[in-house]
Amino acid sequence: MDDDDLRRGRPTNHKVYGEALAILAGDALNTLPFELLSRETKDAALAIALIRELAAATGPEGMIGGQVLDTCHPVEARQEQCRFVAAASLPKLQQIHRMKTGALIRCACRMGAITALGAQPPAETLAAIDTYGRAIGLAFQIVDDILDVTATEEQMGKKTNKDSEKGKLTYPSLVGLEKSRAYLAEQVRVADEMTRQLGPNAMLLSQLAHDLANRSN
Amino acid sequence: MDDDDLRRGRPTNHKVYGEALAILAGDALNTLPFELLSRETKDAALAIALIRELAAATGPEGMIGGQVLDTCHPVEARQEQCRFVAAASLPKLQQIHRMKTGALIRCACRMGAITALGAQPPAETLAAIDTYGRAIGLAFQIVDDILDVTATEEQMGKKTNKDSEKGKLTYPSLVGLEKSRAYLAEQVRVADEMTRQLGPNAMLLSQLAHDLANRSN
Numbered sequence: 001m002d003d004d005d006l007r008r009g010r011p012t013n014h015k016v017y018g019e020a021l022a023i024l025a026g027d028a029l030n031t032l033p034f035e036l037l038s039r040e041t042k043d044a045a046l047a048i049a050l051i052r053e054l055a056a057a058t059g060p061e062g063m064i065g066g067q068v069l070d071t072c073h074p075v076e077a078r079q080e081q082c083r084f085v086a087a088a089s090l091p092k093l094q095q096i097h098r099m100k101t102g103a104l105i106r107c108a109c110r111m112g113a114i115t116a117l118g119a120q121p122p123a124e125t126l127a128a129i130d131t132y133g134r135a136i137g138l139a140f141q142i143v144d145d146i147l148d149v150t151a152t153e154e155q156m157g158k159k160t161n162k163d164s165e166k167g168k169l170t171y172p173s174l175v176g177l178e179k180s181r182a183y184l185a186e187q188v189r190v191a192d193e194m195t196r197q198l199g200p201n202a203m204l205l206s207q208l209a210h211d212l213a214n215r216s217n
Numbered sequence: 218m219d220d221d222d223l224r225r226g227r228p229t230n231h232k233v234y235g236e237a238l239a240i241l242a243g244d245a246l247n248t249l250p251f252e253l254l255s256r257e258t259k260d261a262a263l264a265i266a267l268i269r270e271l272a273a274a275t276g277p278e279g280m281i282g283g284q285v286l287d288t289c290h291p292v293e294a295r296q297e298q299c300r301f302v303a304a305a306s307l308p309k310l311q312q313i314h315r316m317k318t319g320a321l322i323r324c325a326c327r328m329g330a331i332t333a334l335g336a337q338p339p340a341e342t343l344a345a346i347d348t349y350g351r352a353i354g355l356a357f358q359i360v361d362d363i364l365d366v367t368a369t370e371e372q373m374g375k376k377t378n379k380d381s382e383k384g385k386l387t388y389p390s391l392v393g394l395e396k397s398r399a400y401l402a403e404q405v406r407v408a409d410e411m412t413r414q415l416g417p418n419a420m421l422l423s424q425l426a427h428d429l430a431n432r433s434n
Binding site: 020024027034035037039044047059065068071 | 218237238240241243244245247248249251252254255256261262264265268269271272273275276277281282284285288289
């Protein structure tokens with residue numbers, strides 16, 4: 001949808017196979033997990049709990065809805081087709097991130113906990129992993145926004161500076177680089193706090209949060 | 218994907234809202250039923266049985282896979298991007314129809330039976346409704362192909378003759394109009410036979426098959 005030529009240094013799907021097949025590949029990958037979860041999970045209650053998480057995180061209230069808001073936000077689109085979306089603002093940016101990438105990352109954390117602990121994990125544990133997931137989801141996006149401004153195209157394997165060129169909402173464009181980095185540090189702090197609550201088994205989750213915050217591509 | 222301006226006499230989604238939002242509307246409608254089924258169906262075993270049917274019918278082995286084959290079949294696409302798809306033939310056309318529209322119509326029939334009779338309906342009943350679903354799915358598509366040749370644009374509320382213009386596989390283009398009508402009659406006969414097996418409660422299903430075969434738009 002950003003019509004980029006490259007992703008991770010390789011030509012994008014629609015450039016190689018055409019738009020129709022690229023759309024259908026996305027549709028197929030959107031449907032396949034529901035098939036796998038319903039066919040391969042032996043415990044029906046567990047399968048339903050997992051499917052409910054995934055459907056809510058990817059559907060109109062999650063990733064897809066977030067992409068709609070994001071699509072409607074660039075200046076040129078807002079004027080043409082998306083008059084119903086309110087003006088640019090930090091709360092709007094946060095809502096887009098929470099839905100577009102955050103919901104799926106958070107869902108991956110929750111589904112892991114549900115798979116390990118059963119269809120109804122202890123509320124406190126699920127709340128901690130949920131807060132952790134929100135924090136690293138937001139961290140991921142802030143880093144993405146920062147790298148779009150500071151990294152080279154070679155480093156990223158995709159075009160940089162495209163968000164600002166398109167007038168997209170980003171953390172650096174709204175609050176500047178310094179405040180963006182402070183927001184990022186705050187998310188890592190929250191993630192660390194939650195992994196401490198989750199106990200020594202969650203050490204790798206803490207490492208993941210730090211690696212994610214320090215990634216350079 | 219056929220880039221039509223009209224559907225049922227009204228402007229198509231991508232003409233009104235742009236391609237990105239049209240794609241996302243499709244993605245959302247593809248995900249929403251899994252959310253509804255997993256959230257609203259009280260019996261977990263029933264919910265899983267329904268989700269399994271829907272995911273298989275819409276996923277890469279069903280509707281989406283059929284659309285891929287269909288996309289790869291027009292002469293111009295085959296030469297450019299889809300060298301892996303074999304040449305035009307009646308078995309290939311039947312496979313496309315079975316997957317692209319047939320799987321979803323058949324799935325609607327099976328899901329109705331499962332909802333009415335429980336997660337594991339009697340094998341004979343499910344087999345009869347399955348065969349019925351296949352027959353009306355195929356009938357629907359044959360009628361669609363015939364109307365593309367014989368109906369006016371005004372009648373259909375969309376562009377006609379577009380399949381043949383694009384070099385798409387259709388029943389009339391492969392076997393002629395007369396044989397296409399004979400195939401159609403055979404599907405209605407099969408649907409009638411299955412509804413007789415299903416008993417007097419299935420009278421409406423027989424009526425549906427006849428209405429579908431005789432539709433003029």
